[in-house]
Amino acid sequence: MRAVTQERFGPPDVLRLADVDRPRIKAGEVLVRVRAAALNPYDWHMLRGDPYVARLLGGVGVTRPKSAVAGLDAAGQVAAVGADVRGLRPGDEVLGFCPGAFAEYARTTADLLVPKPARLTYAQAAAVPLGAVTALRGIRTVGRVQEGQRVLVNGAGGGVGTFAVQIAAALGAEVTGVCGAGNAELVRSLGAAHVLDYAREDFTDQRAHYDVILDNVGNHPLNRLRGALTPTGTLVANGGGSPGHLFGAVGSLLRLAAVNPLVRQRLRPILPAAPAGPAHDDLLAVVQLIESGVLTPVVDRTYPLADTAEGVRHVERGHARGKAVITVA
Incomplete structure (x- = not known):
């Protein structure tokens, strides 16, 4: 599959579009066919390993990125489910937290996904989670x-x-x-x-x-x-x-x-840089607000997967209008 990878900490220029193996899921996990992935300040912090103290707190990596594929917010379709997963099946449209979202497929757990509201496009849905x-x-x-x-x-x-x-x-x-x-x-x-x-x-x-x-x-x-x-x-x-x-x-x-x-x-x-706490309940609450018409995602601009580095630069400048989103064909 195609994925945006990084081998070292640094500016957006370190990102590379590459062919990598599709993630393998275990019991309790879900494989998502990513259709869109949001860009967040979280992503450039992880890209640069910034602040440096975060490298010592775990989850980022110390001398090099812990994860070769970045990204967190995604919307797409369930491609496969592992044993013990209930309430999700292949073909379901979902949004949620999917580490490694800057790729055609990403692996996550069922509790970090919720159904995608039908009125949202994939780009709008990807803008929601974080x-x-x-x-x-x-x-x-x-x-x-x-x-x-x-x-x-x-x-x-x-x-x-x-x-x-x-x-x-x-x-x-x-x-x-x-x-x-x-x-x-x-x-x-x-x-x-x-x-x-x-x-x-x-x-x-x-x-x-x-x-x-x-x-x-x-x-x-x-x-x-x-x-x-x-x-x-x-x-x-x-x-x-x-x-x-x-x-x-x-x-x-x-x-x-x-x-x-x-x-x-x-x-x-408030520490937004991870889906910590009652993520599933919060995601459901947000989706209810969207379905009731109270909440509408604002998408600033979209980039193809190959232009992820340019999207990160845009977000890092700090002047995004709502969310910037990566679209994955």
Whole structure:
């Protein structure tokens, strides 16, 4: 099968389209014929082995990538199921977490897959797993957003932000989205009552205070973010960090944990870089929101499998409008 492979850590140029063996599944596993795979900031972090501390925490590799084929989010059809798999059969259309998704076939477990909503294309469905689950956890599970609250989403035009704005608005919150000027109309159309252009306005100037802030960017110091919260507000920190950093977002999250016990505000991290926790339940909840018309994936652009490196470059620049997606014929 065709797959995008990497033999060492580095920039997108290290990616190569190659012929490799099709994954073999074991009991409890599912082989997915990948039709589309989403690109996430997670992917360029794994590509570069960034931050360096992540290499010591496991799952990435220390001197070279642990997995030769990258990618996590996928949509496609079940090609085969292993023993003990219930509720899935060959031909079923699915979406979910499929490590090694930048390939024609990927292996995963049944609990990381859910049925694909019929109204979504494969490209739209592939855009769902990591972005929508992270947004759901950030807004509903960690942020505990309630009707009538004032919620700010920093990075509202991105892969997580576009989902977060929709979820917060559906919960009855008054949503402010922070994004670039080019994404302002999009963010308004998703349910934001107010939109701030980050190039012209600083939401941490304390002219407004929010009950919940979901920070997907990490471009403001903690004391400034706290100043934009109400006295008992909640900050939900979703990653951040840049290529080549020794600690990246890990350092910011450690500072968050150190300050949290000392203040009345709730300072909470959300770690979206793996399908940890109740992934299946969260995926089902997201699919229900999609099927009810509350949630719609935003696809920025698509790339063929051979152009995966260019897609990673686009996402790494940090200006994606919703999600970028790899299509696999």
